[in-house]
Amino acid sequence: MTVQQFAKEIRRNTLRCLHSQGSGHVGGSLSIVDALAVLYSRYMHVDPHDPRMADRDKLVLSKGHSGPALYATLAIKGFFPAEWLDTLNKLGTRLPSHVNLNLTPGVDMTAGSLGQGLSCACGLALANRLNGIDRNVYVITGDGELQEGQNWEGAMFAAQKKLDSLIVLVDSNKLQIDGATADVMNVEDICAKFAAFGFDAQRVDGHDYEALDGAIHRAKIAKNGKPQCIVMDTVKGKGVSFYEAMGAGVHSTSVTDEQYEAALNELK
């Protein structure tokens, strides 16, 4: 399967998962799909049959509300049966819309209260160092999420402790719930901010597989004592025309039978 096909498959399954509830966090799930496709096809050293393997790469989905995209990815990789995708948010489910490390094989950290993931990832990276494990810890944050001050406490710590195995991917889709991030509380210049905190920072098109691949590759091999940041320019709702067109409203929205069918048509 090519990375393009993998990404389409993830999008279809993300919507399958959300459609089972009739609504959910569509926009921020779809905007990270291409990054997940590149990570899980080319970089993540993980074993679906041994999800807790000590010697693995880890991913912290700090914007935990985008769980459905990660679940779709993990299901395709074989971490659990695809049927689980239809249980989103039902009582007793293994797939709650906000990720939970105790419930889902392949989920490395719980998230949903925004702004905590980067700090948790610092702990994971530090533990790897103490345990002599040479693997990467990836974090995906939202752009609105960076308004939480704790991110910057984490960033300061990562640089101070020279956590160069830490790779922060910012999903810069320019939107949060109340509107454009630039209007609500501007977080730009994200690259310059992370650089000022001691990171190597790059900015790429978050839907260009080769650009993403190049950026992740550079971050992975840098090993220069600096934590790594990749700001991904993305589109909220990416891959489905009517979701892309919704603006801030796509954050949490419906996936009706008709919308699901129309979306699958676009994702053939």
Place this chain on the structure above:
Amino acid sequence: MELRKEYVNELARLMRENDKIVILDADLAGAGGTKPLYKEFPDRCIDVGIAEANMICIAAGLAASGFVPFVHSFVPFVARRALDQIAVSVCYSEQNVRIVGFDPGVHTTSNGGTHMSFEDIATMRAFCNIAVVDIVDGVQLRKALPYITAHKGPMYIRFVRKQTDELFDDSYEFGFGKADKLRDGKDLTLIASGTMLFDAVKAADRLESEGYSVDLLGIATVKPLDEEAVLASARKTRRVLTAENHSIHGGLYGAVTETLSAKLPTLCDAVAVRDKITQVGSLNDLKRDYGLTADDIYARAKQLLTNNG
């Protein structure tokens, strides 16, 4: 009407009268319902972005300068994530900040475990000087708002944004620190706060159909508790059951039993969450799973009524 609509309509009216009221949101102005206020009062509505701790302290600064800030988010993000900011900048500093938490307890439904909080009343109640209000319906919210605005000192208010059930009609009068006496009875005291009042009414109906008479108290103000009403009722019935959408630790049951154990030791039980981890699910499934339904109230009431201790 959705509670967020009642809320914003009444708040708009109060803001027209009182230019000291200010509104703060943390990226949930649309979801919480305050968005329309931003048009009419652009200077007095502030969306701080996803930064709740920052929001609480900004509100404290505004309050220290004579404003009456209302800050909003989902319960855990406003009442838990910013706890030390509330403790120091609001409660210890005795500032007139109104902390408003949406979708308490099981009402979080599909947002799940990270957004579900069963400890907000306990933590808020433990702080010095802060009043704690658990709202049942839109009428109560509308009637309480003028008082909430005028109150001196910090206050925490929790309510469900969307729910449309109604208990009270327009004749209802909100009394701060006063229990609402809903039924007069002699066999059992049933005390419920927030949306558990809906279930308490149903359970009381069923008990009454079996010939029991229930003294039913609605508690909007969990702190300060209407101790007189609780004591008067317990003196009559000698059996007290509380019902709350909250942990059994430190909420309504805590408040009621703290009072009774010191002044009138009484047989008590609680319909509340018993140390069970938060989770995702539909409202009805969650209520059933945590034992927060009218049936649960009925079953515990029956146990109390047949316990001759």
